[in-house]
Amino acid sequence: MGLESFTRNDPIFADESVLRDNYRPTELIERDAELSAYQSALRPVINGAPPKNIFIYGQTGVGKTLATRLVSDRLLEDQRQYDDLEIKIVSLNCKSVNSSYQIAVNLVNTFREPSDYIPSTGYPPSRIYQMLWDHLNALGASHLLVILDEIDSIGTNDDILYELPRANDNEHVDDTYIGVIGISNDFTFRDNLSARVKDSLCDEELHFPPYDANNLRHILERRAEKAFREGVLEEGVIPLCAARAANESGSARMALQLLYKAGDLARQRDAVSVCEAFVDEARQLLEEGKIKDELARLPVHSKVTLRALTNLHKAGETPVKRRDIYALYLKLCDEIGSDPVTDRTIHDRISQLRQKGFVEADERNDGISGGSYYLYDLRIIPEMVDEALDLQ
Incomplete structure (x- = not known):
């Protein structure tokens, strides 16, 4: 099957540009x-x-x-x-x-x-x-x-x-x-x-406080009037996009991205309408994309640290102590020809990775003999890390 012709026969969008990040509206509602x-x-x-x-x-x-x-x-x-x-x-x-x-x-x-x-x-x-x-x-x-x-x-x-x-x-x-x-x-x-x-x-x-669900619904309704062809949005789509964005961030940008991606999925699947199932799928895809972008922007030594933990996770050796992560980190630095940083610095990098939601930690206490310490594991799927950091 060869390429199909590019046509302007779009059954979903009338003007998708009004949902894009580079659109410059002439009004700011709910503010x-x-x-x-x-x-x-x-x-x-x-x-x-x-x-x-x-x-x-x-x-x-x-x-x-x-x-x-x-x-x-x-x-x-x-x-x-x-x-x-x-x-x-x-x-x-x-x-x-x-x-x-x-x-x-x-x-x-x-x-x-x-x-x-x-x-x-x-x-x-x-x-x-x-x-x-x-x-x-x-x-x-x-x-x-x-x-x-x-x-x-x-x-x-x-x-x-x-x-x-x-x-x-x-x-x-x-x-x-x-x-x-x-x-x-x-x-x-x-x-x-x-x-x-x-x-x-x-x-x-x-x-400027976060938008609530009603604010976001009004914003989406105003944009949707220009963006979509009449009748293609099912009744629950805009309220669902607004509720999802309000619960997670209160961001109009996120709500608009979610609505646009749902419409784009409907277009890709040759659907006659945009339904709530497309919103749920769009949310998952956007979340995965956001995580990959965050991973790609990590500093070099944070990437190597995360790579070490990912490899330990794949080998079934997690949860692990920081010293085990650091030991593999040193080997990986040697492989890529990078000068390693100190164990204390890697402790700080792991803390930053925890804040971003990439790493989870479980505090343990072995009493007088062993003291208190943390065991670390990967919090996101390793395939996502592999793709974003080009790990093997």
Whole structure:
């Protein structure tokens, strides 16, 4: 049987793009209170006053980034009616950077032509910041808002979160008011900031809570009107997707992925409708994909540690003590030509693997003679680890 023709005769989807991650909706439903608070926090800007520094909290998929885009777009549109305002907004996703220095470099390059970009290393920090202040002074804008999405990616290297909010007070930037909007999935990130950054950055904090099942059902219903052909969704599909996502994460992204995958499965099977069975299958496939992605992103020595435990599991030698995992870890490091780390470091790596749900531990106590210790075993199927880490 050869290839079939590509056609636009899709019996399930009318416009599947509205369920995809890269879709850019023009509204954010079930977030009226958060949008109102966001606009209130930015009101000093439209009044020509110095902006507040805003910190946005909330887990993945609860509308933080979309809200920021919608509110920013509205602010830029509404400023046109005021002659004394010229608001500029610069947005940077910090996921690909890991330090204040790298953020400063990226901000400098935002104001330059590609042919004049500065490299990511080689300059002293003071020189990078002076370049940034020179660009900001040359803007000629009344306000500059710097949006730093996934700001927790920079860890404890938080100098940029002091320098930017204090740029006016420290007389680095004269005629342009500078404001910072930080967006984070990590609720503990602020606790780890230095005292001077806490004082400078967080004038206003906004929290985006997880969506509940009713919220998610309304979101899915609105998207489904555009995404699916009339009558193909069985009655229980959207409520089931909403309930699954609400129970596991409260993420609209997860709910949309689940609905889209269920529809895609129906299309693959030449089904005439999307039923609840496709939702259950989609959930399992998405969970497996998420685990494989997490496995693939593990640091090298975490991968080797997990490989050691997986091999012990396959040989029927689990549960095992940490020393047995470490002994095999050392052999595997020798096989791949990698310098091993200490037993204590591997203890930390195993703890991280436990937190991710890949490893389980059973505490034992042999009394005075043996003391307390843990026995470890693999918590996910070894075939999944084999596929993700290319184990043999």
